[in-house]
Amino acid sequence: MARRILKELMTIDSSNETVSNDTVSNKINYIFRGDIYLIDFLLIHPITNKELILNANFSNSYPFRSPTLRITNINEHPDLVIHPNVYKSGDFCLDKLNNWKPQIKMTDIIEELMKIIILPNPEYNIIV
Numbered sequence: 589m590a591r592r593i594l595k596e597l598m599t600i601d602s603s604n605e606t607v608s609n610d611t612v613s614n615k616i617n618y619i620f621r622g623d624i625y626l627i628d629f630l631l632i633h634p635i636t637n638k639e640l641i642l643n644a645n646f647s648n649s650y651p652f653r654s655p656t657l658r659i660t661n662i663n664e665h666p667d668l669v670i671h672p673n674v675y676k677s678g679d680f681c682l683d684k685l686n687n688w689k690p691q692i693k694m695t696d697i698i699e700e701l702m703k704i705i706i707l708p709n710p711e712y713n714i715i716v
Contacts, residue, residue, distance in 0.1 A: 590625070592650070592651055593625050593627075593646055593650070596693055596694050596695070597627070599693070599695060624645065624646065624647060624648070625644075625645075625646040625650075626643070626644070626645055626646075627643070627644045627645075627646070628641055628642070628643050628644075628660070629641075629642040629644065629694070629698065630642075631698065631701075631702070633665060633705065634702050634705055634706050635667065635705065635706065636665070636667065638664065638665065639661070640659055640661065640665065641659065641660045641661045642657060642658075642659055642660075642698070642701070643657065643658045643659075643660045643678075644656070644657050644694065645657075651690040651691075651692075652690055653688065654685050654688040654692075655694075655697075657679075657680070657685070657697065658677065658678040658679055658680075659674065659678040659680065660678055661678075662674070662676065662677070662678040668705070671705070671708060672708045672710070672712075672713045673704045673708050673709055673712050673713070680701065680704070681709070681712035682697065682700050682701060682704065682712070683700065683709065683711075683712070684696055684697055684700050685697065686712075
């Protein structure tokens with residue numbers, strides 16, 4: 589698990605084709621606590637260009653179980669507070685998280701999150 593997470597961090601931190609430098613800022617904060625890895629990805633909102641803080645909690649069963657993800661600075665983004673795929677708590681619905689496979693990487697998750705911010709997915713409408 590640790591080796592895979594570190595490899596993914598290095599992939600995200602360097603420029604690559606999957607997640608552009610316009611999406612992920614060069615700031616990634618991480619804390620390792622025993623078997624749990626807590627990582628804050630500082631993303632760039634695709635519309636407002638403000639920073640989004642995506643908190644990822646990786647358990648020791650990663651990559652066989654998806655990480656727990658939350659946008660922690662949700663209140664700084666009024667457009668996301670009323671977004672149909674984002675809860676007021678900062679939790680959100682993504683197809684890749686709901687249909688998790690070990691082959692899915694954080695770059696895939698970040699890419700899908702940026703897509704639903706621009707174009708919400710009506711299949712995962714959480715507003716009732």
